[in-house]
Amino acid sequence: MNLKKLPKKLVLQGGTILDPLSGRSTKGNVVIEHNKIKSVGSAGGAKGETMIDCSGLVITHGFCDVHVHFREPGREDKETLQTGSRAALAGGFTRVCIMPNTSPPLDSPESIRFVVEKAEECPVHIHPIGAVTKGQKGKELTEVQAIISEGAVALSDDGLPISDAQVMRLALEYTSMFDKPVINHAEDECLRNNGLMHEGEISTRLGLAGNPSLAEAIMIQRDLELANMIQTKLHVPHVTSASGAANIRRMKKLNSNITAEVTPHHLFFNDQALLEYNTNFKVAPPIRAENDRKELIKAVKDGTFDCIATDHAPHTIEEKEATFELAPFGMIGLESCFGAVNKVLDMPLKELLKLLTVNPRRVMGFEEDLFTIGCAAELTIIDPDQEWIFKEQNIYSKSxxxxxxxxxxxxxxxxxxxxxxxxxxx
Amino acid sequence: MQEKHLLGLEHYPAEDIVSIIDTAFSFREVLDRPIKKVPSLQGKTIVNLFFENSTRTRISFELAQKRLSADTVNFSASSSSLKKGESFKDTVQNIEAMKIDAVVMRHPDPGASLHLTKYVDAVVINAGDGTHEHPTQAILDMTSLQERFGKVKGLRIGIIGDIAHSRVARSNIYGLKKLGADVMLCGPTTLIPHHIDSFDVRVTHDLDEVLDWADAVNVLRIQLERMDRGFFPSVREYRNLFGITSERLKKHKKEIVIMHPGPMNRGVEIDSSVADGKEAIILDQVLNGVASRMAILYLLLGGKPENN
Known part of the structure; x- marks a missing residue:
């Protein structure tokens, strides 16, 4: 990756400009001056100006990922805000929301301020998600107002489900004062038990403890019912199961504040991939059966899911070289995201791009129109048809x-x- | 042998299982001699890597190695550098650097033996990997059935107990099906996996049904810690429903061969009168364990199979 400062004036010449907000696609140039959008769609561009030939390419909004882990502070050996930013740029992402499961967790206004200040120097926009409960322990609420005023865009205890329904109710009620979404890793911990992978034929053969789909579906339904009662913003992360998706589809009719995401890896792989105990497939929530995968794809196409989120979760090689039982959950995903979902979803580009741009921005309350004249340039230029093999050299993450x-x-x-x-x- | 390692029976060729069993019988004959030792593996070095406690499997392997004149080294987790924070990979690569020919490994994690093959060039023999497989146990069980019945094909074998958490059950199912036996599983609903359908076995929760049907039953050890985690309510109730007692066996007017991989919970899954009775072949299994493991080590380290 060659990362440079933008010249005073840059002409993106001869590309297809695809505006995912309006759905319109036009041929023409995009001119950026002093880091801001100067014009969109004009033929212009004088000699002597810096040009990028975009013929055959698509110019669109910068991608936004509402669910990544950049491990800072605490596990800078896996990722930092800087290295994570480079992974984001490699994947076309200009804006990401980082989960609070750092060490210490982002559960105080001070810790939010720490990452916001550090993020200023990074080449992508990084927004922290604050913890819902102190220490992500699922008991006492954090100082939600103070955390939000320091820059948190949403609240989540990340990988730790809020098991106590009363705590979840209070979190949704309290947070509704500030119009920010609550994100709950939806798994019933008792039913999940010590599950390491999807419970099914494959887990039975491998002798690995199973995590049943129902653990997710039940918790999603609980959260949806609570959000519906309070009529507040709930964002359901990384849905994996057919039944979980069906619950969201049904409850969205009752509460327009519900949003949901799906990851590229849950759309791309099924549990057969785990037959060799490859720890890179060990993720939480787990990769499920082929039927679930097919239903997730359907749910993307019918609008049940608002956005694609990678759940980019870096871990060291040493940790992932352990046995399946001991290796940590998670995979990185920023760099491979677009090529993976564009391949597996096989849907019209303007619809797909919504899931990576306008929709995740709407979930988090970010500006949705990135082609407005005068707005700071946040653009991604893609070749949607290029087929390529994803290799280690395409990775910019530390992991x-x-x-x-x-x-x-x-x-x-x-x-x-x-x-x-x-x-x-x- | 078509496979370099013996990691499990799920994908192991049936004809190689047959070769192992045939060869095991010739080693059985060695074990009956006054001098129970042959030079077959002289000069070969085998490491027994035990990351989980085991007495009988480790002794069985060690004896098999000594009877074949191999040099052996034992390594157990309690005495190892793993306690000092060394990774699994470093531990096994260090051992391999000392030039060894085979590793016999017992490990608490499913898939650990496959994992080991990524880091060592030596032949790997799985001596039990968590709740996944225990192929040498299944082979010695089949050797014992072959000895008792003269065949495995067509036999009706019941497997009774905690199927869900049993590596012995998985390897037995795969091995028995490959050799043409019919298998019925019996145990409480909570300990039979929900997704057992694809294994092509019969399932019952009625002990009398399996006793009525089977030529032989393999009685699994019930781990009492399962009770604490709610899989069954009490030892008394387990024994009432699934315990193999003389009274229970008397209801069935035929001979049923009784097997157990050990160690037994006498008075729980099996009564002493049954375990020590004339239909039990439990101690034959132990002897066949040494012979089968001799056959496995011999064949995987380059020996030629014996054709009976």
Whole structure:
């Protein structure tokens, strides 16, 4: 990746400009001056100005990922805000929301301020998600107002489900004063038990403890009922199961504040992939059966899911070299995201791009129109048809834990423009 | 042998299982001699890596190795550098660097033996990996059935107890099906996996049904810690429903061969009168364990199979 400061004036020439907000697609140039959008769609661009030939490429909004882990503070050996930002740029992302499961967790206004200040120097926009409960312990609420005023865009205890329904009710009620979404890792911990993978034929053969789909579906339904009663914002992260998706589809009719995300890996793989005990497939919540995968794809297409989120979760090689039982849960996903979902979803590009741009921005309350004249340039330039093999050299994260290495993907990010810089992915 | 390692029976070729059993019988003959030792594996070095407590499997392997004149080293987790924070990978690569020919490993994590093959070039023999497989136990069980019945094909074998958490059950199911036996599982609903359908076995929760049907039953050890986690309410109730007692066996007017992989909970899953009775072949299993493991080590380290 070649990451440079934007020149005073840059002309993106001859591309297809696809505005995911309006759905309109036009041929023409995009001109960026002093890091801001100067014009969109004009033929212009004088000699002597810096040009990028975008013929055959699509110019669109910068991608937004509402669910990543950048491990700072505490596990800088896995990822930092800086290295995570480079992984984001490589994947076409200009804006990400980081989960609070750092060490210490982001459960205080001070810790939120720490990451917000550190994020200022990073080449992508990084927004912290604050913890719902102190120490992510699922008991006492954090100082929600103070955390939000320091820059938290949502509240979540990340991988630790809020098991106590009363705590979840209070979290939703209290947070509703500030119009921010609560995100709960939806799994019934008792039913999940010590499950390491999807409970099914494969887990039975491998002798690995199973995590039943029902553990997710039940918890999603509880959260949806609570959010419906309070009529407040609930965002359901990384849905994995057919039954979980069905619950969201049904309850969305009753509460327009419900949003949900799905990850590229749950759309791309099924539990057969675990037959060799490859720890890079060990994720939480787990990769489920083929029927679930098919239903997730359907749910993307019928609008049940609002957005794609990677749940980018870096871990060291040493940790992932352990046995399946001992290896930590999670895979990185920013760099491979677009090529994976564009391939597996096989849907019209303007619809797919909504799931990576306008929709996640709406979930988090970010500006949705990135082609407004005068707005800071946050653009991604892609070749949607290029087929390529995802390789280790395509990874910019500090970690390497992804089973996408060696997979054939379709669609490649070519340039990412963010915060006054341009990343050239050639 | 078509496979370099013996990791499990799920994907193991049936003809190689047959070769192992045939060869085991020739080693059985060695074990009956006054001098129970052959030079077959002289100069070969085998490491027994035990990350989980085991007495009988470790002794069985060690004896098999000594009878074949191999050099052996024992390594158990309690005496190892793992306690000092060394990783599994470093531990096994260090051992391999000392030039060894085979590793016999027992490990609490499913898939650990496959995992080991990524880090060592030596032949790997799975001596039990968590709740996944225990292929040498299944092979010695089949050797014992072959000895008792003269065949395995067509036999009706019941497996009774905690199927869900049993590596012995999984390996037995795969091995028995490959050799043409019919299998029925019996145990409480909570200890039979929910997704057993694809294993092509019969399932019952009625002990009398399996006793009525089977030529032989393999009685699994019930781990009492399962009771604490709610899989069954009490030893008394387990014994009432699934315990193999003389009274229970008397209801069935035929001979049923009784097997148990050990160690037994006498008075729980099996009564002493049954375990020590004439239909039990439990101690034959132990002897066949040494012979079968001799056959496995011999064949995987380059020996030629014996054709009976």
């Amino acid at each position: 390497r834990n992804t089973p996408f290495i060696g997979e054939k993907l379709k669609g490649k990010v070519r340039f990412t423009i963010s915060k006054g810089s341009i990343a050239d992915l050639k």
